[in-house]
Amino acid sequence: xxxxxxxxxxxKTANRAPKPPxxxxxxxxxxxxxxxxxxxxxxxGEWQEGxxxxxxxxxxxxxxxxxxxxxxxxxxxxxxxxTITRHGMGTFVSPYGHAIKAGLQELRSMTDTIRAHGMxxxxxxxxxxxxxxxxxxxxxxxxxxxxxxxxxxxxxxADDVTVAFSYETIPADYLPTDLSEKDxxxxxxxxxxxxxxxxxxxxxxxxxxxxxxxxWGDRDPETLYVDLRQIHYDGNARPVVQSRTYxxxxxxxxxxxxxx
Amino acid sequence: xxxxxxxxxxxKTANRAPKPPxxxxxxxxxxxxxxxxxxxxxxxGEWQEGxxxxxxxxxxxxxxxxxxxxxxxxxxxxxxxxTITRHGMGTFVSPYGHAIKAGLQELRSMTDTIRAHGMxxxxxxxxxxxxxxxxxxxxxxxxxxxxxxxxxxxxxxADDVTVAFSYETIPADYLPTDLSEKDxxxxxxxxxxxxxxxxxxxxxxxxxxxxxxxxWGDRDPETLYVDLRQIHYDGNARPVVQSRTYxxxxxxxxxxxxxx
DNA sequence: CTTTAAAAGTTGTAAGACAACCTACATCTG
DNA sequence: CAGATGTAGGTTGTCTTACAACTTTTAAAG
Numbered sequence: 001x002x003x004x005x006x007x008x009x010x011x012k013t014a015n016r017a018p019k020p021p022x023x024x025x026x027x028x029x030x031x032x033x034x035x036x037x038x039x040x041x042x043x044x045g046e047w048q049e050g051x052x053x054x055x056x057x058x059x060x061x062x063x064x065x066x067x068x069x070x071x072x073x074x075x076x077x078x079x080x081x082x083t084i085t086r087h088g089m090g091t092f093v094s095p096y097g098h099a100i101k102a103g104l105q106e107l108r109s110m111t112d113t114i115r116a117h118g119m120x121x122x123x124x125x126x127x128x129x130x131x132x133x134x135x136x137x138x139x140x141x142x143x144x145x146x147x148x149x150x151x152x153x154x155x156x157x158a159d160d161v162t163v164a165f166s167y168e169t170i171p172a173d174y175l176p177t178d179l180s181e182k183d184x185x186x187x188x189x190x191x192x193x194x195x196x197x198x199x200x201x202x203x204x205x206x207x208x209x210x211x212x213x214x215x216w217g218d219r220d221p222e223t224l225y226v227d228l229r230q231i232h233y234d235g236n237a238r239p240v241v242q243s244r245t246y247x248x249x250x251x252x253x254x255x256x257x258x259x260x
Numbered sequence: 261x262x263x264x265x266x267x268x269x270x271x272k273t274a275n276r277a278p279k280p281p282x283x284x285x286x287x288x289x290x291x292x293x294x295x296x297x298x299x300x301x302x303x304x305g306e307w308q309e310g311x312x313x314x315x316x317x318x319x320x321x322x323x324x325x326x327x328x329x330x331x332x333x334x335x336x337x338x339x340x341x342x343t344i345t346r347h348g349m350g351t352f353v354s355p356y357g358h359a360i361k362a363g364l365q366e367l368r369s370m371t372d373t374i375r376a377h378g379m380x381x382x383x384x385x386x387x388x389x390x391x392x393x394x395x396x397x398x399x400x401x402x403x404x405x406x407x408x409x410x411x412x413x414x415x416x417x418a419d420d421v422t423v424a425f426s427y428e429t430i431p432a433d434y435l436p437t438d439l440s441e442k443d444x445x446x447x448x449x450x451x452x453x454x455x456x457x458x459x460x461x462x463x464x465x466x467x468x469x470x471x472x473x474x475x476w477g478d479r480d481p482e483t484l485y486v487d488l489r490q491i492h493y494d495g496n497a498r499p500v501v502q503s504r505t506y507x508x509x510x511x512x513x514x515x516x517x518x519x520x
Numbered sequence: 521c522t523t524t525a526a527a528a529g530t531t532g533t534a535a536g537a538c539a540a541c542c543t544a545c546a547t548c549t550g
Numbered sequence: 551c552a553g554a555t556g557t558a559g560g561t562t563g564t565c566t567t568a569c570a571a572c573t574t575t576t577a578a579a580g
Binding site: 028072075079084087096097103105107202203204206209224225235237249250253260 | 288291328330339341347355368401459460462466467469485490493497510515
């Protein structure tokens with residue numbers, strides 16, 4: 001329709017470009033692109049909680065895709081718990097509040113998650129280092145032991161308050177070849193993006209933790225943390241990042257939207 | 261096709277039965293029923309991790325539904341992270357291990373979750389009480405203040421080890437009318453099921469906790485807990501249960517499958 | 521043996537038709 | 551008038567058919 005939502009088709013034609021062989025495709029499916037577009041509009045607050053979305057026919061006309069594709073995208077949103085579709089009535093924004101905007105079930109960078117909470121994110125790098133993978137890391141990332149990895153230690157700040165300490169490990173192969181320690185700042189996802197690596201799934205183990213060995217700088221050793229141990233995978237289920245993040249209890253609550 | 265998968269159609273015809281008005285439908289959609297059937301088969305381990313599922317055409321023939329419906333169900337599984345579908349190749353079981361069998365993102369009773377971990381669940385009721393809702397409870401459950409609720413305190417055991425303390429509140433209206441305190445045991449989901457209430461979504465807030473006020477009986481006051489505060493909703497997004505569960509750190513780790 | 525081409529199998533998208541469901545309004549009935 | 555009933559229009563649910571796009575296998579050509 002108008003210029004607003006042409007990204008869907010822009011991608012479609014752009015995919016004819018010579019593709020890097022053996023690499024995970026950016027994402028070919030129309031329905032996935034459409035779902036992402038709608039998800040963005042939802043998270044931008046284009047529709048209120050409980051409000052009805054455009055009908056399938058309207059979306060079909062607006063995006064210039066078939067109703068089948070629109071239905072696929074809408075069903076994806078419903079499966080994620082973002083919308084509720086009722087036979088004969090329409091599709092509505094589900095009323096689960098911020099869980100749909102910043103729920104743990106949706107894989108997003110911490111930067112984005114903090115923004116979704118309405119705060120300003122910042123990353124303070126404590127250390128950045130290329131080194132050989134430890135045995136544990138090699139196992140988690142399905143690498144040969146000793147493979148070079150980038151190891152980072154960062155403090156995550158929201159509105160200039162430290163909300164988490166985070167430790168990440170990424171195989172050096174999955175980063176731009178000319179990268180040096182000095183170039184590492186901001187979002188790690190952005191770096192991997194440049195090398196064509198797109199995390200699409202993650203498994204997170206949740207537990208509680210406390211103790212002086214967590215983090216650095218001025219802090220209370222009695223502090224409780226939510227300990228998130230994650231492994232991120234790309235579209236081909238290949239592990240690409242291992243991370244461990246300690247969220248400062250009380251400063252950054254997060255939610256999970258659970259669906260049947 | 262054999263009798264094995266006829267449940268899908270059994271439901272279809274059974275839905276002609278006189279429906280209780282104003283009640284959330286059990287689940288009308290064919291695609292949802294099919295997805296549940298496939299999910300059950302996945303969790304029963306019918307296909308190994310990485311293994312290819314039957315093709316869309318095969319499933320269509322096996323279940324006697326159209327390929328569109330099969331696709332809808334498969335896309336639902338993919339959105340949940342249970343499978344990966346590749347253009348021109350097929351649909352495969354995703355290799356994310358136990359996260360797909362007992363991940364927090366899927367709403368299941370604690371009983372089921374413990375079983376999915378390969379352990380035997382048990383509930384020890386510490387107190388069961390009908391009383392008026394507190395202000396906080398009334399707000400969380402969208403009730404008039406003072407509405408009668410069932411309040412329970414339970415210890416959750418896996419293989420006879422206490423893994424969590426749990427506090428639940430359910431509006432009395434949503435339970436069988438003739439229910440008395442003595443009748444409350446085992447799964448609360450089972451009780452609500454009898455009254456036609458089916459939780460379909462939940463929002464869970466995750467944090468860490470510690471202190472002597474958590475739980476009862478013999479225990480170390482230094483113990484760390486993962487604190488899960490949940491509100492469960494039925495298919496019409498009406499809140500039906502409020503709960504707060506403290507998982508004993510180290511005794512019951514849980515995971516979240518995050519999807520983009 | 522290597523390269524290229526064709527074929528077969530699988531998922532992705534489109535279009536059209538009709539069923540099932542919901543709401544609102546009009547109409548009938550007592 | 552009040553309540554039940556019918557009807558029309560809008561929306562989602564399912565099915566059918568067709569073809570495009572992608573992957574692997576097979577066959578043919580060099």
